[in-house]
């Protein structure tokens with residue numbers, strides 16, 4: 339069993355006690371009642387030709403073990419914002435990544451009270467619309483849809499729920515078939531995850547292979563394995579609008595310098 343399969347099985351067991359029908363009317367009411375979060379999609383299309391950097395809060399991971407155990411999500415988010423990050427990715431999975439939904443709630447509440455707010459992706463392993471309700475209530479601007487981990491019915495349910503709740507969706511893919519499925523679901527934002535989850539190797543060549551195949555109106559994100567401006571330059575050259583970066587920014591003594599190197603590569 340590869341790691342993603344193990345994580346998805348755990349996530350399905352974890353949320354089983356919370357699962358209930360989630361109707362469009364509930365999501366629309368939520369969207370109407372809660373303050374509108376900043377747009378994730380708009381933040382990824384920069385007008386200054388710089389790459390947008392989605393900066394991730396990631397305390398540990400299956401591939402790296404501890405990265406920055408005990409890090410304050412709020413301190414990390416403030417550092418990223420000050421450094422010019424376009425958006426945040428906040429891992430809310432506890433078992434494998436050491437994050438919590440409380441991290442997202444804390445950061446989104448602080449940013450809305452102390453602007454400027456930048457949008458946050460709820461980075462978790464989504465399987466049911468109840469997690470979309472949680473994401474919207476927590477202050478997220480977007481959710482993650484991992485195409486290979488879900489059947490088409492589940493993708494439709496998550497995507498429809500996200501749209502009804504006023505959230506964007508980042509569709510994550512690893513190959514041409516998954517790209518076709520994301521396009522069939524009318525994804526507006528598609529990310530290529532450069533990490534092979536079976537052997538944990540990252541290869542930016544995967545983005546170089548897949549991003550040129552994206553429809554022209556899709557926002558292209560390259561995810562995982564970025565450590566230098568030279569890596570970012572490869573993603574830019576193949577058409578990426580944005581990078582999603584976790585480990586190297588969490589470990590960086592000066593995240594601002596690294597974000598600047600990525601942006602201007």
Ligand SMILES: O=C(O)c1ccccc1NCC(=O)[C@H](O)[C@H](O)COP(=O)(O)O
Nearest residue numbers: 341399400401561562563564583584585
């Ligand atoms: O990072 C992992 O080890 C991992 C393992 C299994 C499933 C997902 C995993 N990572 C999620 C991500 O997509 C990355 O956190 C994200 O793209 C940032 O990657 P990086 O910059 O390499 O930390």
